[in-house]
Amino acid sequence: MILYKYVRFDDAIRILEEQTLAFSHLEDFNDPFECTGLGLYGLDVPLSVATNAFRSRFSRKYIILCLTRTALNPLMWSHYGDSYKGVVIGIDTKKAGFENIGQYIIPVQKGEIRYLRTCPKDINKANIDNLVSVGDSNLLNWEINEELLKHALLYKMQEWAYEEEVRIVKNISPANIGYHYSSSRKEFEIDGQIWNRIQLPTRPIYSIKIPKEAFVDVTLGLASYKELKRLQENETQDFNSIKINKLEKLFDLVRCLKMSAYRIDRNDDMWSLERKNINSIVY
Template identity: 50%
Template sequence: MILYKYVSFEAGLKILETCALGFSHLEDFNDPFEATALGLTEGSISQAVRFGACRNRLSRKYTVLSLTRAPLNPLMWSHYGDCYKGMVIGIDTVKAGFENDEQYIIPAHRGEIIYVNTAPKATNNINDEDLMAIGDSSVMSWKKHERFLKHAFLYKSVCWAYEEEVRIVKNISSANFAYHYSSKKEEIIDGLVWKRLQLETRPIYLRDIPEEAFMEIYIGENCYRDQMRKQKNKAQQDVELSDPIERLKATCQRKSISLYRVGVDVERWLLMKQEIK
């Protein structure tokens, strides 16, 4: 299936040129209620301690790629598409390897978000041994812990339903990457190379995918105007110029990726796509 990633124009161009996608920790997502649908039953240790320990281990032991089914959603373009100045990248999840059950504890075909009005209560009985097993791939698996993993990664409040989100979840615990600082920049996990990149505020984990997995690109209505403004500012600062729109067109042509511009139908309040030749 084809799923979509909303990004800024600059980030999207880099993704296409490097053929790498970044996975993130749950604690770096914009929803403060991530991994709060655990529905833990009462235990000998206080709920607050057990709950905090679960969330911490879920965030640090796993990393997540968020995609969507909706490339023409006005709210998504405003929130994640840099106010229509960015782009949306269409990715074939089979060609990208995101349907692989052995590589991902939650591959794309299992990763559709479940939107609910209220968080589950007293659903998962997590004892101390189970808690310490979070992130241990020899113990925790989809087959044995499907309900818990769904609650941990795939349950969200119904207010987020407009996102039509699908997640791919990777266990990175074997790499022993540190969150705040890590001397490790690259590691083999389950036979594949994962690279740790430290951004200004958080780390991400890069996974290379085949260039044929990139199927289509949508650029926002405000993209041309924004890029022209940035080019003008660079010219005034006497910075070497290169036209990023032309770079994008050349990249899409070279990799046989369909390129579209998103327009606005003001009469029907809908977004529409128009192919760029």
């Protein structure tokens, strides 16, 4: 399966250079309703109290990588592709290891987001045993607790449907590394995988190295491609050296990783985006 990651230009260079992808806690996502579609019942406390308790535990015990099904989404380019100045990276999820159900509590083939018009009701019983089981690999797994996992991590409001999101979810509770872990960087191993916890100024992320063969293509946004064309057509002029160096760095990585290269273009007849191959420019 080929899925896509919309990123800023600098982040694309870092990802390809390090050959890593970063997972995050759901509380750091931009949707305040993450993990609120639990459909809890049997409450002896207000719904908001129970929901917040489950939400906090799910966020601290699991980390998530968000990908999407298309590189041609105008809204995604605007919201996550730095207003068309960024890059979309194509990922082969099988080669990346994201289909391994032994290493991910929700592997990519089970991670498609469901978008709902109304909030679920009366699906999962809210009790202390269910709450404590969150993050316990022996108690909470896909085969036994599919409904709770789906409602916590894979259900979102209809308004987000444009994202066409697919998630990969990792249980990090065995590492005993908290959200507010004091070290700025910590390497740890879970299920035979080496992870790096990196403390950003506002939040932690968790990076994992994937095989270089898993990176299959890059797609330049409209603004990024315009910079490339200006560089080609005016080689003797003194353009911003930082932008030139970044473009050259990106395409050096594309060549090294033997990736395909595309650019986004407008299709004015269909009022849509399309990809055009630019391998001849890169190589």
